Amino acid sequence: MDAIVALAGLLVGFVVGLTGMGGGALMTPILVLLFKIEPLAAVSSDIVASMIMKPIGGGIHFRRGSVNKELVKWLITGSIPSAFLGVVLLKTLGHGAALQAVVKTSLGVALLIVATGLVVRPLLVRSRKPGDSLAPLEVKKLPTLLIGVAGGLIVGLTSVGSGSLMIIMLLMLYPRFKLSELVGTDLVQAVPLVASAALGHVLFGDFKLALTASILVGAIPGVFLGAQLSSRAPDHVIRPALIVVLLASSAKLLGASNQLAALAVVGAGALMLAISLLVGAARRRASAEKALDSTLSSVERTPG
Numbered sequence: 001m002d003a004i005v006a007l008a009g010l011l012v013g014f015v016v017g018l019t020g021m022g023g024g025a026l027m028t029p030i031l032v033l034l035f036k037i038e039p040l041a042a043v044s045s046d047i048v049a050s051m052i053m054k055p056i057g058g059g060i061h062f063r064r065g066s067v068n069k070e071l072v073k074w075l076i077t078g079s080i081p082s083a084f085l086g087v088v089l090l091k092t093l094g095h096g097a098a099l100q101a102v103v104k105t106s107l108g109v110a111l112l113i114v115a116t117g118l119v120v121r122p123l124l125v126r127s128r129k130p131g132d133s134l135a136p137l138e139v140k141k142l143p144t145l146l147i148g149v150a151g152g153l154i155v156g157l158t159s160v161g162s163g164s165l166m167i168i169m170l171l172m173l174y175p176r177f178k179l180s181e182l183v184g185t186d187l188v189q190a191v192p193l194v195a196s197a198a199l200g201h202v203l204f205g206d207f208k209l210a211l212t213a214s215i216l217v218g219a220i221p222g223v224f225l226g227a228q229l230s231s232r233a234p235d236h237v238i239r240p241a242l243i244v245v246l247l248a249s250s251a252k253l254l255g256a257s258n259q260l261a262a263l264a265v266v267g268a269g270a271l272m273l274a275i276s277l278l279v280g281a282a283r284r285r286a287s288a289e290k291a292l293d294s295t296l297s298s299v300e301r302t303p304g
Helices: 001-018 025-036 039-064 069-091 096-125 141-158 164-173 179-206 207-229 235-251 257-300
Strands: none
Touching: 001 025, 001 039, 001 207, 025 039, 025 096, 025 207, 025 235, 039 096, 039 179, 039 207, 069 096, 069 141, 069 179, 096 141, 096 164, 096 235, 096 257, 141 164, 141 179, 164 179, 235 257
């Protein structure tokens, strides 16, 4: 049992429960970059830990009713077989050092995609109104199925995507999806997805029981606390922090120097600031237009 790995699991579990994202995207690079665990062992052990961790957060959201069951059905129909296929595909890509290099590069690319999605996410949610809910959501069956297939395949290969990447893809398909309900739906669909990938990694990967146990000691209470607070998740604080960690991790996994990694983080920060200003200006303009419409309506209703 490694106390430092357990502490890292506590932090990652809290982020997962709070936002629905960050499990493999944070834990796997932490294991590879900070604890020097071989990439395949990190992916295998983290995905098995996630299989136990995900139902805790998902169960809390399910009891609250913040889960779209129809959406979950179509996501897991695509993700369960493709996640297992991803692990099998991984074993066909090489052995020993060659396989570790493939896993490390795949993980770096996946993190880069996730970080990019988080940067542009404010643009995706700009049109969502505070009162939007699951009730009027019309499930687009084929696109949702394809999101499940793509997400499952990436999870099987890298352990990344069951939360972070799939939330971004769902936001692109359903831009008016209420964020707290999106987190709950994603956590529930991730349970069978991660179980399928975990089974594949136990059979064909490099699963380490002691490493998985250390992660779970911290992650289980972390994800429980995070899920309890998820309805009040400070997205404007968590999202930039996740982007910084993901970009830096991606750059290092892809072999970038410290200077290039820092430059990528600074560039992402500048882009986030520009997007924030753009979204803020659009919201102020919409508020002003709404206030003007309300004033005109009041004037029209005034007698005489």
